[in-house]
Amino acid sequence: MKPSVRPVRRIGAFEMALALGGLLLVLLAVQNASPAFAALRGDGVPGTFTARRLDCIQHPGHEQCVWVGTFRSRDGGDVRQDIGFYGSERGTFTPGATSPAFDTGRRGHVYGPGGSNEWVVVAALFLAGLGLVARPLLWLARLPRARRRARQHS
Structure with missing residues (x-):
């Protein structure tokens, strides 16, 4: 067969x-x-983030917020406007508040001292x-x- x-x-x-x-x-x-x-x-360019406004998006049963502001490098040579502070929430800042931050070159946001x-x-x-x-x-x-x-x- x-x-x-x-x-x-x-x-x-x-x-x-x-x-x-x-x-x-x-x-x-x-x-x-x-x-x-x-x-x-x-790792990144060290500097300071100054909070300007809080941007929030409403999801069903959830709100996602990020503080948007200005990043200025420590040497003053790099200034990024309308940049988000990664991991920030509603209570993280008030308008005008500052925080140490660093810029990794990522479009859209900078990071706080704790990284990500x-x-x-x-x-x-x-x-x-x-x-x-x-x-x-x-x-x-x-x-x-x-x-x-x-x-x-x-």
Whole structure:
């Protein structure tokens, strides 16, 4: 009796879409890795943040606020207007209040002396992206083993 031949399975459109989505996550994580790890280490241009206004967004059952103001480097050479203070909340500042801060070059915000744990999100995005990219490759790698097992049991 002739053994049955199974058709060769290929990577489908869904798997390719997942892999492309994973690649986008990896690229996003790589793009944000340097500022996130600089914030973790407290690396950047030191200076002072002066709070100007509180910007809040209302979500169902939740409010997210950030203080926006001016960052001035210690040497006065770098001034960034309308910059957010990462991790600030409604009660963090009052208008005109100042705090030590550092600028990692990240667009949109500066960090306080405590730095940030943004690296956790960046690492999670990177690992999730790698998993999605690797999924079709791992699936293809399993096929020869499954075929060998099927031949042994025939």
